[in-house]
Ligand SMILES: Nc1ncnc2c1ncn2[C@@H]1O[C@H](COP(=O)(O)OP(=O)(O)OP(=O)(O)O)[C@@H](O)[C@H]1O
């Protein structure tokens with residue numbers, strides 16, 4: 001059994017909402033697991049069940065070899081960082097960090113040392129005497145982290161802790177969280193709906209949709225090998241392009257091109273997915289893209305255009321190219337980089 | 353700085369308000385420093401007289417009542433104890449019951465809350481007979497317990513605490529739980545400090561409420577050693593009305609002035625908390 005083990009966990013709220021559906025998941029010790037998915041998919045619910053803040057309707061959760069379904073949150077030895085930080089407004093930073101230790105009956109000198117160590121690690125030593133209301137967003141974020149670290153819990157839970165920060169700070173804190181987790185080595189679960197955050201932080205990623213884990217794997221596995229239309233569309237930025245097509249006898253026919261020798265025995269209506277970065281310009285390419293908009297990012301360009309009836313088709317071109325509105329580009333798909341999904345079930349039908 | 357006409361108007365209104373509040377008190381005080389004779393002949397005064405120490409000494413030390421034992425000082429102490437007990441218990445009980453109503457999610461929480469709220473329609477004066485019956489059956493007449501206990505439940509304070517607790521974000525409780533806080537430590541370590549300005553305000557209101565009780569102590573006490581200030585106002589110095597002696601108006605004014613001191617002290621003392629709460633919002 002691994003460090004944290006969820007077995008067929010289901011959550012039905014008293015009002016009948018089924019937020020989590022028979023989910024099973026294992027997290028290894030020291031692993032950084034990220035739950036990612038659109039709003040309302042049940043990420044927070046799953047996390048809160050681990051924390052003990054929501055009852056488990058069905059299923060089992062084991063932590064460190066112990067069944068914790070009925071264990072009170074205060075006894076689980078879990079630390080959580082909330083989206084709004086939930087710092088204790090009437091206590092100064094020192095006491096915010098020390099409170100959890102005091103409740104565990106640790107003596108004063110040890111508390112002082114632990115708090116000072118954590119404060120140093122997070123560079124908040126200068127603010128220890130301040131109240132949370134006198135701190136900036138980033139500093140509050142650090143205090144919230146400090147409150148989690150100082151107790152040296154079995155597991156860290158983060159529920160979208162970065163979403164209240166501005167873009168620049170968010171990237172910086174993302175980096176810090178990752179470094180910190182590697183340094184402290186605590187098992188962590190991080191919830192986010194931002195796929196970039198998910199990709200950069202995760203050792204392993206669980207893509208959740210409608211209360212179900214759609215796919216579980218390392219970020220790169222999921223990026224390279226999305227098993228469903230939903231995962232393919234959710235992971236990757238800019239989003240994967242989707243085209244309607246037909247698959248018959250290993251031949252894919254889209255509106256104005258054909259691809260032969262597809263590695264699939266499926267026959268019927270499909271959706272073809274192509275990542276913007278898997279397109280290359282070449283003479284007599286499969287696709288003719290009429291350019292409508294170019295976003296220049298410096299390192300590369302995002303080119304949006306139209307193929308026949310399909311709008312907003314995206315192609316990522318190298319930054320040194322000059323492409324203008326009105327150009328027509330001839331594009332090929334990189335070898336074996338097409339993702340084909342069953343149009344009805346959304347499951348992938350070809351091998352990569 | 354330029355003064356706007358609106359500000360002038362506002363200040364005039366405020367000054368009139370202050371005068372209306374302060375003048376009666378000033379007249380009482382000024383009159384309390386004159387001789388009885390001069391008040392009788394010349395009416396109430398706006399200026400200070402020279403009888404301050406005589407009148408106040410008289411009031412504080414004169415023994416009254418049938419037993420000739422109860423002094424004004426004793427009555428102040430009684431009222432103070434009664435008001436302090438009522439205010440302390442009212443605040444404590446309503447804070448705790450609001451805590452239970454908000455944080456323990458049992459089905460009957462809302463009906464129970466409304467039941468508590470309905471008691472506002474039944475003030476002590478309405479239920480005074482059954483209350484008296486219960487207290488006397490318990491043998492609590494002529495005791496501080498009997499004076500205080502029937503008045504300690506407060507729907508108003510419960511209501512205010514409940515509304516305040518409802519504004520505290522759930523994450524705070526959840527976070528505290530994960531930090532190992534139990535039900536009691538969440539109340540003591542979080543709700544009490546977070547609501548301290550509210551507690552101070554409630555304490556002041558309830559202190560004044562307890563201090564100004566009249567009917568209940570009147571019915572409750574037969575022993576003069578439990579008389580309270582407000583009762584005293586009615587009873588004390590009445591013999592002068594009936595006898596040939598002059599009405600002792602000056603002493604009465606002195607008594608009224610003295611009776612204001614305890615509530616004023618409470619307000620002054622707790623005001624620090626008020627202002628602190630206003631300057632740094634903690635939520
Ligand atoms: N207390 C509750 N009672 C009833 N339904 C709830 C409750 N909390 C959440 N839900 C529902 O459960 C589903 C999952 O909610 P959850 O908060 O887990 O979503 P989420 O993935 O965290 O979304 P977000 O990214 O917006 O935070 C939603 O449909 C939500 O409406």
Ligand SMILES: [Mg+2]
Nearest residue numbers: 043044045159
């Ligand atoms: Mg959420």
